[in-house]
Every structure is written in structure tokens, then in C-alpha cells.
Amino acid sequence: MQRIIAMVVFGQPAADFRAYHVLMAIGEHSTVLVTGGAGFIGSAFVHHIASAHPGWTIRVLDALTYCGFREHLEGLDTRVQFTEGDIACPNTAAAAVAGCDAVVNFAAESHVDRSIIDSAPFTHTNVDGVQVLLDACRAHAVGRFVQVSTDEVYGDVAGTDRLSLESDAMAPVSPYARSKTEGEAIALAADDLDVVVTRGSNTYGPRQYPEKVIPLFVTNAIDGGLLPVYGDGTAMRDYMHVDDHAAGIHLVLHEGERGAVYNLGAREQINGNDVAAAIVERVGGGEVRFVPDRPEHDMRYAVDPTAAEALGWTRRWSFIDGLNDTVQWYRANSHWWRAVKASPSFRHFDWG
Ligand SMILES: NC(=O)c1ccc[n+]([C@@H]2O[C@H](COP(=O)([O-])OP(=O)(O)OC[C@H]3O[C@@H](n4cnc5c(N)ncnc54)[C@H](O)[C@@H]3O)[C@@H](O)[C@H]2O)c1
Incomplete structure (x- = not known):
């Protein structure tokens, strides 16, 4: 039987400060593979587990697509064994999972x-890649598999104040949401493996690729530019700071019940207009501009994270504290996002 140790991990201060209470059910000398660990949330998770588990061997497998960056793992050279590769390649996946106690799939x-x-890369990584990883885990008797999914699988929950429960029907709309729905269905169908799924809400914070709404608005505002708000700006999201998301996945990795799904969300719903206004106020620059809406734009997502809270997780960052932290990070790291925004892979989305 594995040792259960009660531990409290204290992170950065936040006004809504509470401790993360973590019960560790995975041994302190385990090997854990983090796929997509050079991306936004994956790298936050790698930093989180590197500090929480000095005895873990941490592997990262990442294809370094347009949004994967080795520098997101700066300072962890002695802690992380990094492999550049595609999770959907069977040989690459097999080599990465061999000898692992757990796999956490952010890729x-x-x-x-x-x-x-273009939905083709979404099917490749978010659907086929999950299947390849699961097959590799089965072949190499990996203990636990965490599939990182999203609240977007529930589809649009506009017209009600209700929070989505894990037992709700899924009604994904965008090709992204449909690919994530299929990916988690494949993972949960692998009932011979120890699979758990997390469904996180919209996440923001340091190191997010600046095509996504909050870093796009923050970086445009820093340069005194336009903040392109889709439609009438009333689409509502539950914004969660990336450190809270990483901590929730960490807890589910240890404590999640086999075959279960856990919502992770901040219980704080904010619409696009309020996000833009808060950024203009904090940065002291930028101008809101309404632009044509994204096709079939979901108007509301909001999850009920009671099941994850029952494991001991709670969000620590309020939106305003999290936004202050994010603005500070983008101000301090302009060399990174300026290079990204100047690169040919950076895209502007204009639905007009
Ligand atoms: N960002 C959000 O708001 C949010 C919310 C809920 C859930 N999620 C989920 O969290 C996970 C991470 O999201 P993110 O925002 O950090 O994404 P991201 O786009 O910043 O990072 C994705 C990472 O995966 C890597 N990758 C892509 N294809 C790969 C492949 N075939 N093989 C190996 N690596 C590959 C990329 O190089 C990158 O490092 C995703 O599964 C996403 O669906 C994201």
C-alpha cells in the first residue's frame, strides 16, 4: 500500500489566500510524464510538481508546436528530462511512458x-494522440493517466444560472470542444487503466500564448492598441488562474477516484466587456473595439467544482488578483511576447 502523507503547499500570496491541501498517494520517488509540458498550463504544472516533489523524476514530452516553448521550463534543467516529440507517434509515446508511474496529458x-x-491538427493530437498514449500506458503498465480536458465539452449553458455538473450531458460546439470531448471519451473508455479526467474552466496567467484573449488584451493594452471584443462582449466565462488549475490537476492526480471526472473552476463568471475594462484600467492603456463575433460562439460556460473541492482543492486567486499578477508578468516578459507576436505563426482572427 502506498504511503499517504498530508502536506500543505503554500504558493504566492493572494488576497483570497487559502492553502492547497494535498494528500499524496503517489510515491515520493515516482517517475511522472507530463505531455504538453512546454505549453501554458503544462509548464505551470511542471513548475508546481517540481517544487512539491523534490524526489520525483519528471519527464516532459512536447512537440514544440507554435505554442510550446523550452523557456517556459527555465530553471528546471536539472529536474526535467525533456523530449521533443509527438504524442500521436507510437514509438515516441512508448519510449516516453516506459518506466513511468503516472502520465498527465496536457498536449x-x-x-x-x-x-x-482547420480542425485536422485537433483530431490528430486531441483524439488520435490520446489513443496512442493510452495504448503506450497499457503496454508499459503505467499506474495512473490524467486526461486534462475542458469545460467547453458541456457546450453553451447560456440562459440559466446553473453550473455544469460532471454528470451533465456533453454538447460541444466548436471543433476544439468536439475533439476534447472525443479525447476524454476515449480515455474514460479505457477502463482497464487507472484514468481520471479534469474539466478546467478558462485559464489565464503567466506564459499564455498571446493569441488567447487575456494575454492578447494585456499585450495590446501595454502597447496602447485595440482590444478586439467579440460580438457585444456578453459571452461569459469562469476565469481561473493557471496556478489554481495546476494545483487542481495535481490533487486529482493523487486523489481522484479511478474513472471519475472533476470540474475545476473559479466560481467567478465574467463577461468579455468586464475583462476588457479591467485590463484597460489596470494597464492604463488600450481601447475597446467591438468586432464581428466568432462563428457559433458559446455564450456561457460555468462549472460546479464541488467534487474537486471535496478532495481538498479550492481556487486561491480572485480574478482581480490574478489579473494583476498576469499584467505584471507580461510587463516583465515583453521580450518573449514581442518575439511571439512578430513571428509568422502568430495569427490575428478577424471574423468580419
Ligand atoms: N487554456 C485554457 O483555458 C484551458 C482550459 C481548460 C483546459 N485546457 C486544456 O489544458 C491543456 C493545456 O492547454 P494550454 O492552454 O496549456 O495549451 P497550449 O496550447 O499553451 O499548450 C499545448 C502544448 O501541447 C504541445 N503539443 C501540441 N500538440 C502536441 C503533440 N501532438 N504532441 C506533443 N505535444 C504537443 C504544444 O507544443 C504545447 O506545448 C489542453 O489539453 C487544453 O485542452 C486549457
Whole structure:
């Protein structure tokens, strides 16, 4: 039987400060593979587990697509064994999972707007890649598999105040959401493996690729530019700071019940107009501009994270504290996002 240790992990201060209470059910000398660990949430998770588990061997497998960056793992050279490769390649996946106690799958194509233009890479990574990873885990007797999914699988929950429960029917709309729905269905169908799924809400914070709404608005505002708000700006999201998301996945990795799904969300719903106004106020620059809406834009997502809270997780960052942290990070790291925004892979989405 594995040792259960009660531990409290204290992170950065936040006004809504609460401790993360983590019960560790995975041994302190385990080997854990993080796929997509050079992306936004995956790298936050790698930093989180590197500090929480000094005895873990941490592997990262990442294809370094347009949104994967080695520098997101800066300072962790002695802690992380990095492999550049595709999760959907059976040989690569097999080599990466061999000898692992757990796999946490963040690797994904993650931008809804890109999925509307070309869904093929989304099927490749978010569907086929999950199957290949699961087959590799089965062949190498990996203990636990965490599939990182999204609240977008529930589809549009506008017209009600209700929060989506894990037992709700899924009604994904965008090609991104449909690919994530299929990916988690494949994972949960692998009932011979120890699979858990997380469905996180919209996430923001340091190191997010600046095509996504909050870093796009923050970086445009820093340069005194336009903040392109889709439609009438009333689309509502539950914004969660990336450190809270990483901590939730960490807890589910240890404590999630086999075969279960856990919503992770901040219980704070904010619409696009309020996000833009908060950014203009904090940055002291930028101008809101309404632009044609994204096709079939979901008007509301909001999840009920009671099941994850019952495991001991709670969000620590309020939106305003999290936004202050994010603005500070983008101000301090302009060399990174300026280079990204100047690169040919950076896209502007204009639905007009
Ligand atoms: N960002 C959000 O708001 C949010 C919310 C809920 C859930 N999620 C989920 O969290 C996960 C991480 O999202 P993110 O925002 O950090 O995404 P991201 O786009 O910043 O990072 C994705 C990472 O996956 C890597 N990758 C892509 N295809 C790959 C492949 N075939 N093989 C190996 N690596 C590959 C990329 O290089 C990148 O490092 C995704 O599964 C996403 O669906 C994201």
C-alpha cells in the first residue's frame, strides 16, 4: 500500500489566500510524464510538481508546436528530462511512458479560433494522440493517466444560472470542444487503466500564448492598441488562474477516484466587456473595439467544482488578483511576447 502523507503547499500570496491541501498517494520517488509540458498550463504544472516533489523524476514530452516553448521550463534543467516529440507517434509515446508511474496529458491543440479554420491538427493530437498514449500506458503498465480536458465539452449553458455538473450531458460546439470531448471519451473508455479526467474552466496567467484573449488584451493594452471584443462582449466565462488549475490537476492526480471526472473552476463568471475594462484600467492603456463575433460562439460556460473541492482543492486567486499578477508578468516578459507576436505563426482572427 502506498504511503499517504498530508502536506500543505503554500504558493504566492493572494488576497483570497487559502492553502492547497494535498494528500499524496503517489510515491515520493515516482517517475511522472507530463505531455504538453512546454505549453501554458503544462509548464505551470511542471513548475508546481517540481517544487512539491523534490524526489520525483519528471519527464516532459512536447512537440514544440507554435505554442510550446523550452523557456517556459527555465530553471528546471536539472529536474526535467525533456523530449521533443509527438504524442500521436507510437514509438515516441512508448519510449516516453516506459518506466513511468503516472502520465498527465496536457498536449493539445487548444485554440478554438484555429480549430474553426482547420480542425485536422485537433483530431490528430486531441483524439488520435490520446489513443496512442493510452495504448503506450497499457503496454508499459503505467499506474495512473490524467486526461486534462475542458469545460467547453458541456457546450453553451447560456440562459440559466446553473453550473455544469460532471454528470451533465456533453454538447460541444466548436471543433476544439468536439475533439476534447472525443479525447476524454476515449480515455474514460479505457477502463482497464487507472484514468481520471479534469474539466478546467478558462485559464489565464503567466506564459499564455498571446493569441488567447487575456494575454492578447494585456499585450495590446501595454502597447496602447485595440482590444478586439467579440460580438457585444456578453459571452461569459469562469476565469481561473493557471496556478489554481495546476494545483487542481495535481490533487486529482493523487486523489481522484479511478474513472471519475472533476470540474475545476473559479466560481467567478465574467463577461468579455468586464475583462476588457479591467485590463484597460489596470494597464492604463488600450481601447475597446467591438468586432464581428466568432462563428457559433458559446455564450456561457460555468462549472460546479464541488467534487474537486471535496478532495481538498479550492481556487486561491480572485480574478482581480490574478489579473494583476498576469499584467505584471507580461510587463516583465515583453521580450518573449514581442518575439511571439512578430513571428509568422502568430495569427490575428478577424471574423468580419
Ligand atoms: N487554456 C485554457 O483555458 C484551458 C482550459 C481548460 C483546459 N485546457 C486544456 O489544458 C491543456 C493545456 O492547454 P494550454 O492552454 O496549456 O495549451 P497550449 O496550447 O499553451 O499548450 C499545448 C502544448 O501541447 C504541445 N503539443 C501540441 N500538440 C502536441 C503533440 N501532438 N504532441 C506533443 N505535444 C504537443 C504544444 O507544443 C504545447 O506545448 C489542453 O489539453 C487544453 O485542452 C486549457
